[in-house]
Amino acid sequence: xxxxNYIKALHLIFIVTWFAGLFYxxxxxxxxxxxxxxPSPDKEILTTQLKLMTKRLWxxxxxxxAILSTIFAIWLVVLQPIWLTETWMLVKLGFxxxxxxxxxxxxxxxxxxxxxxxxxxxxxxxxxxxxxxxILFAVVFxxxxxxxxxxxxxxxxxxxxxxxxxxxxxLYRRIQQKNPNA
Numbered sequence: 426x427x428x429x430n431y432i433k434a435l436h437l438i439f440i441v442t443w444f445a446g447l448f449y450x451x452x453x454x455x456x457x458x459x460x461x462x463x464p465s466p467d468k469e470i471l472t473t474q475l476k477l478m479t480k481r482l483w484x485x486x487x488x489x490x491a492i493l494s495t496i497f498a499i500w501l502v503v504l505q506p507i508w509l510t511e512t513w514m515l516v517k518l519g520f521x522x523x524x525x526x527x528x529x530x531x532x533x534x535x536x537x538x539x540x541x542x543x544x545x546x547x548x549x550x551x552x553x554x555x556x557x558x559x560i561l562f563a564v565v566f567x568x569x570x571x572x573x574x575x576x577x578x579x580x581x582x583x584x585x586x587x588x589x590x591x592x593x594x595x596l597y598r599r600i601q602q603k604n605p606n607a
Contacts, residue, residue, distance in 0.1 A: 446487025
């Protein structure tokens with residue numbers, strides 16, 4: 426298994442690029458939604474450019490990264506099937522399922538915006554943007570702390586992080602209302 430660390434490194438690299446796409450795509454969704462409220466010709470110019478940017482990000486970076494990180498993760502589990510007996514790994518896999526659901530819902534939103542179907546507000550998308558952050562925090566702490574991770578601390582930590590993120594969104598909204606150019 427001398428190649429194990431290479432597979433692990435590739436898995437981590439594609440996790441990073443997958444999350445980069447998942448962090449940036451909702452920002453582009455926000456810009457697209459806000460551009461749709463602008464007068465012509467700004468609306469058409471901006472939405473055309475944002476559609477192209479989201480399409481490239483989604484199809485060239487995010488989807489391939491999701492697929493490759495999953496392939497390397499499966500390969501790692503095949504090499505170390507004992508991991509599937511460990512509680513931390515099962516909980517991590519639960520968060521991975523949530524991440525995949527998040528990715529698929531983002532894909533649905535991507536497709537809607539490509540058709541100029543605006544079904545969400547920019548405020549909703551700012552909150553949606555934090556979903557990947559919460560999942561990332563949970564997975565990293567699970568992987569790093571493994572069995573030293575206490576469930577109570579973990580649950581409280583994720584709740585506190587969620588509250589802080591929501592407060593940050595509210596603070597940003599207040600600042601934006603006072604200074605629309607911020």
